[in-house]
Amino acid sequence: MNQFQYVRPTEQTSAVKSFVKDANTQFIAGGTNLIDLMKMGVITPERLVDINRLPLKDIKKTATGIHIGALALNSQVAENSLILQHHPVLALALNAGASPQLRNMATVGGNMLQRTRCGYFFDTSMPCNKRQPGSGCGALEGINRMHAIFGASESCIAVHPSDMCVALAALDASVTVLGLKGERRIPFADFHRLPGDHPEHDNTLQKGELILGIDIPDAPATKNIAYLKVRDRTSYAFALVSVAAVLNIDNGVIKSARLAMGGVAHKPWRLHDAEKSLIGKPATVDNFKQASQIAMQGAKAYKYNQFKLKLGPNTIVQALKTAAGVA
Ligand SMILES: Cc1cc2nc3c(=O)[nH]c(=O)nc-3n(C[C@H](O)[C@H](O)[C@H](O)COP(=O)(O)OP(=O)(O)OC[C@H]3O[C@@H](n4cnc5c(N)ncnc54)[C@H](O)[C@@H]3O)c2cc1C
């Protein structure tokens, strides 16, 4: 049993100040990821800052969109009437994740910062540059079935496991964070990072920064949405590949398209070139197939995840068909 200190601040600035810079400190929200990692000895914090008493649970309309507090539960977001009305793809993605019990504990901030599910990261007897920088990557020549096909490096080929974040990437959300120097806003696309030479950093947060919430900008209402998650079991399993699709279709012609993939990279993977290829085109299976081929350019598989090179485009096509209501 590792000893740790435990504090429960009631306001944001004291939470940030509680984060002792040099000590091994962690915020804790729902604890559904952090506690597992602590039990397995993957992380051993000396101090936990419990943020559950902070007033960060709001889900509300703002002048430019919808704000979701970092402590809003995954289940509350998925059931919220504003989200269901304006951004139903986010509700679909949330409901595709974990289990009802976990979604009742898991928070939005914790979901964004959940760690990879790479088995070598969890196994403290194996090399892993993310867990222990410089120790090597067990997955590179090991069992890499769940791993990345985009944006990986020689240091790490892990994927980000979140479903929610794939939808938020497609919705052009932004993240507000608070540090000792004050607040700043990070576009969602820049929040998670690629591994490069420093896979120990999952994201662009500075040490001790607290996520306050996310903002999703207003967008034209559409029912042409889909979140398709392909996984080994129909529940309680992380994505092999997932796709969030948000289309605006007028008289059968695509006016705008927003697409992002999960299970394929160290961060939610936005498909800008594929989106561009669809704009102004009829919503047909042939055009969806063409977009899926564009999306897969630059993909690189490893020994055990070659199947993702086929599963990826197939999932994109199926998600687009579902979103467009095309048989
Ligand atoms: C069995 C199982 C199955 C799962 N399946 C899925 C799935 O299919 N899809 C999916 O997307 N997820 C899945 N999850 C992951 C789940 O969604 C996450 O565990 C959960 O979202 C984490 O939220 P939390 O509030 O419990 O975070 P915590 O465990 O409390 O924290 C996670 C991390 O976030 C940090 N943190 C939390 N809040 C903040 C904040 N406001 N500011 C700064 N740092 C913060 C903590 O310091 C910690 O590092 C699964 C989890 C389990 C256990």
Ligand code: SF4
């Ligand atoms: S893929 Fe990343 S998380 Fe997995 S073993 Fe390699 S360095 Fe660690």
